[in-house]
Amino acid sequence: MATLEHYLILSAILFCIGVFGLLSRRNAVGILMSIELMFNSANINFVAFSKFINPDILTGQIFSVFVIAIAAAEAAVGLAIVVLLYRNFDIVNIDKINFMKW
């Protein structure tokens, strides 16, 4: 029988993998993938708490639906920015993109 702690630790591991990718990847698409991993770990937390703490009203699952919708919007805008960067500057590496830093 998997308890709440199992799911929370799985979600913590997935979140840490996502943060590691976010901090160490150079490719912008790789960074967006890491962000998706972090969204998924948050969703696992929402659904696990929804099942184990308050199983009747499913608030956590409804929040997860909203998180998935926001993640889709984020992916669309982020990938559009990546495509635009590639077209204008011919790079997809984040550490080369520092035109707004001075």
Added chain:
Amino acid sequence: MELGVFYILAAVIVVSGLLVVTLKNIFHSALMLILCLFGVAGIYILLHADFLAAVQVLLYVGGVTILMIFAIMVTHQLTGKKIKHYNEQPVPAGLIILSLLILLIVSITRTAFEVADKAEPMPTVAVIGRALMTDYVLPFEVVSVVLLVALIGAIVIARRD
């Protein structure tokens, strides 16, 4: 039985997640991301969230990752060329993330959660639909507008003019 399935799914998720952030070829990373998202859908099924599992497969596996593969194809400069895939901070990032993970696991195991009595697994689609149309109708409409604005914005940003 349930614990065994959980451990298999957790192993799939963790291994494919690690491969997502470590593989050299970004296209292989995208394929591993698909596997990882399927594993998360399995976790949802294990948690009796049937609607969310379907949404996960349809939206994430069918939508977001395909979008990412499109973006990789469009910005393809990765195969055949020797380029660095990491910036200069993977070691400090790894150390910080490891300490964050230990902190999270310690705090999770030391917290006493008030777990409710085991509820019968029930189909969730009707409950979620009713909640979205009554209690959560305002966030539902707002999130649909956000999605519309984001998609129009993505088209405007990526348009060739």
